[in-house]
Amino acid sequence: DAGIGGISAKFLKVLTANRRLFAVRDVIRAFRALVAKFKGEATADVTVAEPLSDKNLDALKTALKSVTGKDVALNVKIDPAIIGGLVVKLGSRMVDSSLRTKLNSIKHAMKEAG
Secondary structure (H helix, E strand, O other): OOOOOHHHHHHHHHHHHOOOHHHHHHHHHHHHHHHHHHHOEEEEEEEEOOOOOHHHHHHHHHHHHHHHOOEEEEEEEEOHHHOOOEEEEEOOEEEEOOHHHHHHHHHHHHHHHO
16 A cells, blocks of 8 residues: 555565564664765764754754765754753764753853852
8 A cells, every 4th residue: 555565565564474573673774874885975863952944954954064075864852841952863873952951051061150
């Protein structure tokens, strides 16, 4: 029904027959990671407080490409709890410029000083 054929359909049938259909999401994620690695691409997980405009997304991709030297695909997650700014995770590197983290840092500094 989903229009899947060939090897992919056979693979899904094997997963279904072995009662492993719950693993499909992880299989797809792992396959995408392998394809990206083969193509020399990187994937960044980005958390923002509110949706970014296309202009901001393009600027972020450009900035990350200048750092990594690779094309970067973005997985954008919206989390209003970070208040503002953004959190970027690229491989083992993470940059947290969220307002929530900055406020927590100030709060801890004030506790230590007082």
